[in-house]
Amino acid sequence: EAILSTVLPLFLLLYIRYHINLQDRDYAYLVKYENPGGLIPFTMLLVVLIWFTLGAFPIKPIGVATGSMKPEISVGDVVVMREINPENLKVGDIIGYKLNETTIVHRIVNISRNTDLSLVITTKGDNNRFEDTDPVRAEQVVGKVMFKVKYLALPTIWLHSLYVGREDVGVETGDLNNY
Numbered sequence: 001e002a003i004l005s006t007v008l009p010l011f012l013l014l015y016i017r018y019h020i021n022l023q024d025r026d027y028a029y030l031v032k033y034e035n036p037g038g039l040i041p042f043t044m045l046l047v048v049l050i051w052f053t054l055g056a057f058p059i060k061p062i063g064v065a066t067g068s069m070k071p072e073i074s075v076g077d078v079v080v081m082r083e084i085n086p087e088n089l090k091v092g093d094i095i096g097y098k099l100n101e102t103t104i105v106h107r108i109v110n111i112s113r114n115t116d117l118s119l120v121i122t123t124k125g126d127n128n129r130f131e132d133t134d135p136v137r138a139e140q141v142v143g144k145v146m147f148k149v150k151y152l153a154l155p156t157i158w159l160h161s162l163y164v165g166r167e168d169v170g171v172e173t174g175d176l177n178n179y
Contacts, residue, residue: 011040058083060143062096062103063153065160068125069094069105073145076154079105081143086119089144095123096142099134103142106132 053061059082067075072094081096089095089108096105106123109131114120121136 011043014039059146060096062105062142063156064105065153065157066125068128069107070127072107072126073105073148074150076151076157078149078152079145080147080149081145084141084144086121086138086141089121089141094145095121095136096145097121097123097136097140098142099140104132105145 051057052059059080061078061080064073064075064077064079073079079094079096084095089111091108091111093108094105095108096103098104104123106125106128108121109124110122112120112122119138121138121141122131123136124131
């Protein structure tokens with residue numbers, strides 16, 4: 001909302017300025033003004049892209065920083081997830097879930113119910129030896145993976161590694177090929 005309320009008046013100002021200068025014949029030959037109409041679609045696309053990245057839509061992009069899901073999902077891939085009711089998940093789905101402020105992307109290997117009938121989801125990275133130590137609760141589920149875009153997150157991961165050390169979030173991310 002803040003971006004839109006800033007960008008829209010700016011475009012209106014540019015557009016009005018362009019038309020006023022077209023009408024002022026004495027001044028128009030001194031300065032060449034570009035029509036701002038071509039800038040509007042570009043900026044709107046940029047705003048929508050920013051909203052998408054920030055998760056304002058029911059789909060959300062997540063950059064993958066570990067090899068725990070190889071070969072299905074590699075380091076640097078961006079997975080696009082959609083929000084889903086955890087009750088609609090099934091074994092074999094790849095989901096994203098929150099753990100210690102980090103989003104983990106792993107495959108569901110088991111779904112069960114607690115004694116209080118709450119959903120308990122067991123996940124495992126395809127490239128990990130063992131299932132994740134902590135079961136996933138329904139409120140932790142961010143979404144189900146719809147598709148991936150290869151290597152799109154590599155620049156983000158590289159920049160992130162410059163400023164933030166890698167934290168242990170309690171999930172094994174080892175490579176099975178090294179065992």
